Amino acid sequence: MPDAIVIKQLAHTYRGGAPVLHGLDLTIAEGEFVGLIGLSGAGKSTLLRCINGLITPTGGSCIVLGEAVEKMPESERRLLRRRIGMIFQEFNLVDRLTVLKNVLIGRLGYLPTLSSCLHRFPASDVSLARECLAQVGLTEFEGRRVRDLSGGQKQRVAVARTIAQGAKIILADEATANLDVLTKDEIMDLLKDLVRDTGATVLFSMHDIALARRYCTRIIGLKNGAITFDAAPDQLDDAAVADVLARAEHGAMK
Amino acid sequence: MKIIAMLSRLVGFLALAALIVWSFVGMEIDRAHLPTGVAAGFSFVGRMIPHGKADFRYDLSLRDQIMQPLLDTIQMAVVGTVAGAIMAFPMSFFAARTSVFPRSLSAAIKSYLNVSRAIPTIVYALIILSAIGLGKTAGSIAIGYVTFISLSKLYAEALESVSQGPIDAVRASGGNSVQVFVYGMMPQVFPHYLATSLYSFEYNLKDSFIVGIVGAGGLGAQLLDSIHEFKLLDTGVIIALLIVLVNVVDYCSYRVRAVFS
Ligand SMILES: Nc1ncnc2c1ncn2[C@@H]1O[C@H](COP(=O)(O)OP(=O)(O)OP(=O)(O)O)[C@@H](O)[C@H]1O
Ligand SMILES: [Mg+2]
Numbered sequence: 435m436p437d438a439i440v441i442k443q444l445a446h447t448y449r450g451g452a453p454v455l456h457g458l459d460l461t462i463a464e465g466e467f468v469g470l471i472g473l474s475g476a477g478k479s480t481l482l483r484c485i486n487g488l489i490t491p492t493g494g495s496c497i498v499l500g501e502a503v504e505k506m507p508e509s510e511r512r513l514l515r516r517r518i519g520m521i522f523q524e525f526n527l528v529d530r531l532t533v534l535k536n537v538l539i540g541r542l543g544y545l546p547t548l549s550s551c552l553h554r555f556p557a558s559d560v561s562l563a564r565e566c567l568a569q570v571g572l573t574e575f576e577g578r579r580v581r582d583l584s585g586g587q588k589q590r591v592a593v594a595r596t597i598a599q600g601a602k603i604i605l606a607d608e609a610t611a612n613l614d615v616l617t618k619d620e621i622m623d624l625l626k627d628l629v630r631d632t633g634a635t636v637l638f639s640m641h642d643i644a645l646a647r648r649y650c651t652r653i654i655g656l657k658n659g660a661i662t663f664d665a666a667p668d669q670l671d672d673a674a675v676a677d678v679l680a681r682a683e684h685g686a687m688k
Numbered sequence: 689m690k691i692i693a694m695l696s697r698l699v700g701f702l703a704l705a706a707l708i709v710w711s712f713v714g715m716e717i718d719r720a721h722l723p724t725g726v727a728a729g730f731s732f733v734g735r736m737i738p739h740g741k742a743d744f745r746y747d748l749s750l751r752d753q754i755m756q757p758l759l760d761t762i763q764m765a766v767v768g769t770v771a772g773a774i775m776a777f778p779m780s781f782f783a784a785r786t787s788v789f790p791r792s793l794s795a796a797i798k799s800y801l802n803v804s805r806a807i808p809t810i811v812y813a814l815i816i817l818s819a820i821g822l823g824k825t826a827g828s829i830a831i832g833y834v835t836f837i838s839l840s841k842l843y844a845e846a847l848e849s850v851s852q853g854p855i856d857a858v859r860a861s862g863g864n865s866v867q868v869f870v871y872g873m874m875p876q877v878f879p880h881y882l883a884t885s886l887y888s889f890e891y892n893l894k895d896s897f898i899v900g901i902v903g904a905g906g907l908g909a910q911l912l913d914s915i916h917e918f919k920l921l922d923t924g925v926i927i928a929l930l931i932v933l934v935n936v937v938d939y940c941s942y943r944v945r946a947v948f949s
Binding site for chain 1: 853854856857858859860861862863864866867870871872875876878879
């Protein structure tokens with residue numbers, strides 16, 4: 435399988451902050467379902483945002499679908515991003531718009547500017563958006579405004595929006611964190627089917643170790659801005675989990 | 689550190705208290721004349737209110753005199769608000785601190801807006817009157833300029849308070865900068881733009897009364913004349929019209945805002 439994502443010596447420091455990522459190397463092949471685990475604040479979201487170029491890393495390189503993201507100007511990144519879907523940890527929906535409109539935002543990359551200004555989407559996009567809403571169980575909600583939904587419903591709209599995009603790579607940032615056990619499985623099954631049917635690649639940051647073990651083909655542990663675990667789920671025993679999720683020893687505490 | 693912070697807060701509080709006390713004391717209210725003064729005020733207002741059929745008939749007879757200036761007042765407020773809002777829309781993008789333009793440009797524009805805002809509409813009206821002569825064109829320009837200044841600032845503040853989330857979402861799905869604006873920003877700022885524009889229209893209705901006092905068109909001139917000539921029934925009609933007008937607009941703007949919330 436060709437490589438979907440190749441990361442070399444990736445480093446990032448937010449302005450005025452401490453380094454978040456340093457010297458991170460990672461290669462993900464097409465069709466992998468990768469779980470990304472790590473403590474809160476470990477840099478999972480930062481890593482995902484470097485991959486689709488929402489953040490330009492302060493060092494190193496992300497080669498996504500064969501193209502070096504950090505070298506591209508915004509106009510080219512835009513074209514690449516159409517093939518990289520992102521489910522945001524904070525959903526990032528447009529509260530005042532309807533559920534259906536929010537899902538259609540996933541199609542914006544393919545819509546001419548003028549039509550998008552007039553909110554005119556082709557009928558094929560609208561029916562695709564409806565299908566995606568059906569897949570996350572929100573068919574009856576299409577006309578509702580997003581701000582009137584529950585947290586888990588919003589999360590599912592965000593999932594539908596990303597699926598509607600039809601991307602080759604899906605970056606899922608804790609995309610099931612607000613869901614019950616049953617719905618979590620439904621969303622994970624949905625992504626798994628997508629990998630099977632379309633050859634998509636999934637990179638999924640999550641805190642639910644059991645879920646990661648069940649669905650992922652590979653698990654990566656992020657600790658102190660670098661990868662400290664990278665193996666198949668059956669290798670992730672309790673000791674390995676404890677190691678990834680251990681707090682860094684503070685200098686003063688030694 | 690904490691003590692200094694507490695002390696400066698205390699000083700600020702005392703200064704504010706002193707300002708308030710000083711302002712009230714400065715009113716030089718004459719206690720002895722207060723009862724007669726209040727009575728005179730009531731009688732003044734009382735004479736604005738029609739008593740009996742004859743007064744009502746007189747009020748109605750003012751129709752022809754008052755209708756045209758009233759329409760002028762409304763026109764000035766509409767033209768001023770619309771023109772000001774249209775100009776403020778692009779200006780707000782340069783003025784917003786978070787815009788793509790250099791910070792120094794937005795800072796310069798903000799200072800210009802703040803200086804311009806400190807000057808009351810009537811001063812602009814007087815300047816424009818001396819340039820182009822009496823009439824409602826001068827009033828409209830003055831109101832339009834003041835609206836442009838205040839809406840530029842308010843629109844810019846709405847843009848500055850936009851949350852990044854929806855913008856990131858549109859970018860992440862491959863949207864271009866126009867689409868980021870239409871889907872990521874507009875839905876967030878639109879209710880603010882609408883509310884501030886409507887509020888500004890209400891404000892402009894009152895302002896277009898005021899500029900009439902210096903001869904810039906509208907009912908203001910009639911209002912002033914009626915008081916000078918002691919035709920208090922006229923004054924009463926004009927004030928009643930202003931009250932009705934402002935409240936009708938207030939109600940309509942409430943309904944419009946509710947639809948687009
Ligand atoms: N925009 C930002 N500006 C400055 N610092 C940031 C910014 N975003 C994140 N950080 C910091 O970078 C570090 C990593 O954050 P990140 O969001 O990548 O963590 P995470 O692993 O996704 O955590 P969580 O599991 O809580 O979502 C944190 O210490 C955070 O405070
Ligand atoms: Mg995160």
